[in-house]
Amino acid sequence: MDCQDVRLLLAFQRRAEAVEAAERQALRRHLETCPDCAAFVQSEEATDRALGAALRDVPVPPELQARLLERLADARKPRWRWVAASAAAAAVLLLTLGLVGYSFLRPRPVDLDAFAYAVDGQARNAPEQVEQWFAEAGLPMKFPPNFNDRYLLSYDIVQFQGRSVPKLVFFREGDRCAVAQVLVLDENRFLVSDESGRPVDAMQPIARTTYNVWPMQGQDSVYLVYYTSATLDPFQKQGEF
Amino acid sequence: MLGFGRTRTLVTDLVAAHYASLYRYAYRLSGSPQEAEDLTQETFCQAQNKLGQLRDGERAKAWLFSILRNAFLHRLRSRKQEKCVALESVGEVPERLPEPLPEVDPAQLQQALNELPEAFRTPIILYYFEEFSYKDIAEQMSVPLGTVMSRLARAKAFLRQRLMQPSASAAPGRGEVS
Numbered sequence: 001m002d003c004q005d006v007r008l009l010l011a012f013q014r015r016a017e018a019v020e021a022a023e024r025q026a027l028r029r030h031l032e033t034c035p036d037c038a039a040f041v042q043s044e045e046a047t048d049r050a051l052g053a054a055l056r057d058v059p060v061p062p063e064l065q066a067r068l069l070e071r072l073a074d075a076r077k078p079r080w081r082w083v084a085a086s087a088a089a090a091a092v093l094l095l096t097l098g099l100v101g102y103s104f105l106r107p108r109p110v111d112l113d114a115f116a117y118a119v120d121g122q123a124r125n126a127p128e129q130v131e132q133w134f135a136e137a138g139l140p141m142k143f144p145p146n147f148n149d150r151y152l153l154s155y156d157i158v159q160f161q162g163r164s165v166p167k168l169v170f171f172r173e174g175d176r177c178a179v180a181q182v183l184v185l186d187e188n189r190f191l192v193s194d195e196s197g198r199p200v201d202a203m204q205p206i207a208r209t210t211y212n213v214w215p216m217q218g219q220d221s222v223y224l225v226y227y228t229s230a231t232l233d234p235f236q237k238q239g240e241f
Numbered sequence: 242m243l244g245f246g247r248t249r250t251l252v253t254d255l256v257a258a259h260y261a262s263l264y265r266y267a268y269r270l271s272g273s274p275q276e277a278e279d280l281t282q283e284t285f286c287q288a289q290n291k292l293g294q295l296r297d298g299e300r301a302k303a304w305l306f307s308i309l310r311n312a313f314l315h316r317l318r319s320r321k322q323e324k325c326v327a328l329e330s331v332g333e334v335p336e337r338l339p340e341p342l343p344e345v346d347p348a349q350l351q352q353a354l355n356e357l358p359e360a361f362r363t364p365i366i367l368y369y370f371e372e373f374s375y376k377d378i379a380e381q382m383s384v385p386l387g388t389v390m391s392r393l394a395r396a397k398a399f400l401r402q403r404l405m406q407p408s409a410s411a412a413p414g415r416g417e418v419s
Contacts, residue, residue: 043341052369055369056369061264064281067278072286
């Protein structure tokens, strides 16, 4: 260990943690034999004492502790106001949810006039009105071709095989009244073919006991019609019943 | 989560035990009594909000000093430039036996501290507050032990050099943070 090493270690010699036991022994031996380094130690210790005392000599404001505690107490107060405000907000939210829930769950009186008006309001609407209604509902469609809008009873959106589709209901009054319900299927969303894979425009009506089904090819869509009359003639523009 | 009463008691105890040393540390860091009080207040406010983080009461002082230093660094970053001297020319070890330090002028000492980059100012302050070991300082600053010792040596040498100058003389040339 030479003097350079010693002075580097001695710069903070009082901190024993930085000097290992073996080094401390070497240091002590060196200091016993080197007056220059011994004087250096004394000088460093004096510097440490002077600097340390000067750095610690900071007057602390007399009322500092009281001010700190006062402001800390103030800082704790808003917490309670926050808790109270949160509790109030939570109570209002629960009350609102309760009222909304009640309004949904309680039995509602049926307004028969409103129902009749809504249904009657749809009956015999022009094709353009029907198309606009479905377009605004996000399901653009074309009114079934050749169907007479005089016999249009109602129209709505229904679920068909997991998808929302337009549905129109046509009604012919008379001694042999008939009903035709038309689902408008978008060809991009539904694939319509018969058992042998024939496309729609080649398909014929499928007879059933209480209704007939006829997929009719439209423009970009298929009209799935099920009807109670023998043919679709009663619902056509030129049809006679 | 601590109850309201327990929080108040703990905070009161922390303030009583450490407010003076925190204030002195803040003063030496900032050089301003007003800023020192603001930093001390901010430290205790943060500590009050984070009391759950303090698991070992014996580490309270180191924890508080760490909060204060971070608060100071945050303020420092928002300032445009820290005007400090470069310490490359200051050696770690005196080439010859240094002369005894004259009586330290408090204003000159703070001026010299203000000229030190924060990375050197913090370890020298923490060192002379005695309660902090090299390991504590290294943990506070997230630097290796060797770096702490090197910075301490340079900072001490710089302070000695400045304090040896008459207090009316011009300060060394100012430069960028080293």
